[in-house]
Amino acid sequence: MQRFKTGEMIVDPGTQLLMEGAKAAQLYTVLSGMGIRYKTLENGRRQVIGFVMPGDFVGLQAGIMGEMCHSVEASTPMRLCVFNRSRVYELYQSQPERAYALTYLAAVEEHFLGDALATVGQRSASEKIAWSLARFYARAASLDLVTKNKCPLPFRQQDLADALGLSLVHTNKTLAKLKRDGIVVWTNGELEVHNLAELQKLSGIGDDTAAPRPLI
Amino acid sequence: MQRFKTGEMIVDPGTQLLMEGAKAAQLYTVLSGMGIRYKTLENGRRQVIGFVMPGDFVGLQAGIMGEMCHSVEASTPMRLCVFNRSRVYELYQSQPERAYALTYLAAVEEHFLGDALATVGQRSASEKIAWSLARFYARAASLDLVTKNKCPLPFRQQDLADALGLSLVHTNKTLAKLKRDGIVVWTNGELEVHNLAELQKLSGIGDDTAAPRPLI
């Protein structure tokens, strides 16, 4: 694996790691920090596709298809492991298990996107918010980022709104309601879960801990 | 490739090819006919994830992850080429180009899901409908299914509504409006495009013909 690594990179919050439509992109594994994947539409609106967490592989689309179809932006400082895109094909020749793991990652991503689509398409605002928080919390837990029912959640309300297809105002009001009801509190980039059972019930998620992903 | 093929299969409309959660699924390539991929939520609602067309590969998730996270149902009679799931890993060992093509397919699927998510999350009802019809029309064109601005569209309005997160009634009314405005007509399982430019403008899609997919 070391042969493919070309270096490490550190970026500040707000940095665009990858740009929609960019051809000559890099591939990264996230070592620390978080970010968001998003698309920008012609009408100027933004759809957040997902949140990027440590261990995630970023830029696979560019590596395989030659072009990104979404952008990735850092929300916190991030440390990244950089790979050489041109070597991806080589990997298929020489390391079938790793190639298989790559496809596995793509399949998991697809699975997750399907869930997101179902949520955005079929659920109400409070269910959407509960779903995304529960989802994030479960992934944070599997990364050992949870202490005493708390985990970091370094995004803006606008990011969550854009992920769920809600307006910022309505997102804010719905979060306020979840807080009033003693379910979750999200302040200063930190999420605190007070009633996990209720949160999961609202979100329609079982308590299946997010399955560990193979690390590339 | 022939070594992986285990046979052909013909199914009637309404048949479930693959079931959400099923472990021991098959893999198929669609030779003819169409179907839909969908998820069912706890609350009973349904999200259509996408439409299955000839040439599509179906069941990759089960092949890679061991379990489907959505179901696939035939909308027309379908003819399928059946593969043996257990051979997938073997393919990674012996045929790197084909393995690469598989990952490519997964990446394309992911791309498409991202687009769908953006549409469902950010666009208005008429934009959503225009988008899905334009999208379908472009894919049909790339499969040579379009003659004189017409192509088959063998789904129910309910399917489209469930794909876009709209109610059946509103979908129907929006389709009626597109017809009144002389843009598209969809009757008897056939789609006729009267004003492609306007349709694409509404949908926010360029006229990029869907890129050909590698065939497995």
Next chain:
DNA sequence: CGAGAACTTGATTCAACTCAACACTGGTGG
């Protein structure tokens, strides 16, 4: 000819949106 599916259409309701302030924070420069 009756029954079930799919499709239409009109009336009414409501969840979520927009608009419009205002509050809090951290950073910058005079």
Next chain:
DNA sequence: CCACCAGTGTTGAGTTGAATCAAGTTCTCG
């Protein structure tokens, strides 16, 4: 040191796009 500003979060009032409810109409098929 303080005034100002830009980014983010909060709250209320009024509006609206899409949902729901409630009938019909085809159409097919046994």
